[in-house]
Amino acid sequence: DQDRLSDALRKLSDEDPTFVVRFNEETGQTVMSGMGELHLEVLVDRMRREFSVEAQVGRPRVSYRETLTRPYRSDARFVRQTGGHGQYGHVVLDLEPLDQGEGIQFVNGIAGGVIPREYIPAVERGVREALDNGPLGGYPLVDLKVTLVDGSYHTVDSSEMAFRSAGMMGIREGVSKAGPILLEPIADLEVVTPGEFLSDVIGDLGTRRAQIRTIEGQEGIQTVRALVPLGETFSYTTALRSITQGRASYTMEFRHYEPVPEGLLRTLL
Numbered sequence: 521d522q523d524r525l526s527d528a529l530r531k532l533s534d535e536d537p538t539f540v541v542r543f544n545e546e547t548g549q550t551v552m553s554g555m556g557e558l559h560l561e562v563l564v565d566r567m568r569r570e571f572s573v574e575a576q577v578g579r580p581r582v583s584y585r586e587t588l589t590r591p592y593r594s595d596a597r598f599v600r601q602t603g604g605h606g607q608y609g610h611v612v613l614d615l616e617p618l619d620q621g622e623g624i625q626f627v628n629g630i631a632g633g634v635i636p637r638e639y640i641p642a643v644e645r646g647v648r649e650a651l652d653n654g655p656l657g658g659y660p661l662v663d664l665k666v667t668l669v670d671g672s673y674h675t676v677d678s679s680e681m682a683f684r685s686a687g688m689m690g691i692r693e694g695v696s697k698a699g700p701i702l703l704e705p706i707a708d709l710e711v712v713t714p715g716e717f718l719s720d721v722i723g724d725l726g727t728r729r730a731q732i733r734t735i736e737g738q739e740g741i742q743t744v745r746a747l748v749p750l751g752e753t754f755s756y757t758t759a760l761r762s763i764t765q766g767r768a769s770y771t772m773e774f775r776h777y778e779p780v781p782e783g784l785l786r787t788l789l
Contacts, residue, residue: 525550528571532563539563547581557758582751584788585662585703585777586654586695588617593669594694598686609682611635611643612670613690615698618663620776624651627667635671635683642680643668646687655696657789662703662777666691702785703777705750710743711760713768718742720763728752729781747775 529541529550540553554560567573592615600607618625626644635643651661671686709730713721715737721744722732730748737743753772760768780788 524571524573525567525575528567528573531571532566536563544580544583546583549581551580557755579754583705584657584659584780585705586656586659586700587661587663587703588615588695589699589701591616592694592698594690594697596686596690596693598682598689600682606674606677607679607682607685608674608677609639609643609679609684609686610672611668611683611686611690613647613687613694614665614667614669615691615694616665616667617698618665620663622663622665624648624662625665627665629667629669630671635668635673636678639673639678639680639683640668642684643671643687646684646689647691649684650688650691651695655692655700656702659702661695661700702780702788704780706747706775706778707750707753707772708775709746709748709753709770709772711746711768711770712741712743713764715739715742717764717768718744721760721768724759724763728756748772749778750774 529552533539533541536554538554538559542551542553543549544551552560552563554563564575564577567575594613594615596611596613598607598609614629626647628640628644630640647666651664651666653659654661673683709725711721711725718735722735725732725744725746725748728748729752730746733745733747735742735744756770760770
């Protein structure tokens with residue numbers, strides 16, 4: 521079915537240069553873009569009729585992120601004994617939130633050889649793998665410093681696999697206790713509209729949790745600049761066309777991430 525879907529989408533995009541298809545690896549969705557909702561509905565109908573492809577069609581998923589709000593020290597031991605050599609890895613990790621945009625930092629703070637140097641990269645691999653799945657909704661964690669401060673090893677039972685597993689356990693235990701919050705992508709939106717529709721445009725943006733930044737222009741043409749959650753912008757093309765009789769236009773680009781309001785968390789998770 522996936523092959524038939526890919527073939528149908530390729531043929532449709534070859535026929536129609538305004539129809540764009542891409543695969544979003546983060547959400548696992550095939551994302552279709554076109555001239556509007558009606559345009560996409562026609563193409564989905566053609567997929568069913570001409571190519572016999574039935575696909576689940578819906579809104580694109582939003583790429584949320586997670587981060588922490590307070591530091592936490594996590595102490596994790598990975599111990600397995602199954603006859604013969606066992607598995608042993610023990611790490612102590614300090615988790616600290618960072619400012620927005622600083623990314624993920626891993627620091628080796630081990631002194632005195634309490635964990636042999638050859639196992640440190642395995643700990644980092646486990647840490648980074650675990651940070652790909654946050655405790656709230658399984659979204660990647662961002663802007664976080666992880667310092668390996670202590671631990672222990674066994675001369676016979678320790679291995680790279682054991683320390684990688686210990687690193688993952690330390691993260692999974694720690695992030696859930698360090699005040700995790702959900703972050704949503706915020707977009708810079710600029711709307712150019714005839715002045716007669718200005719109040720309708722602003723009213724519609726208000727229903728989308730937008731923060732109006734500036735309103736500029738003359739009587740005839742007004743430019744509205746706002747910050748708006750990306751999750752609130754689906755179907756905006758159709759809505760703007762409807763309230764301005766097709767006479768307004770807009771541009772939008774990603775700006776940053778912000779914490780999701782408390783009242784919305786239940787609907788998202």
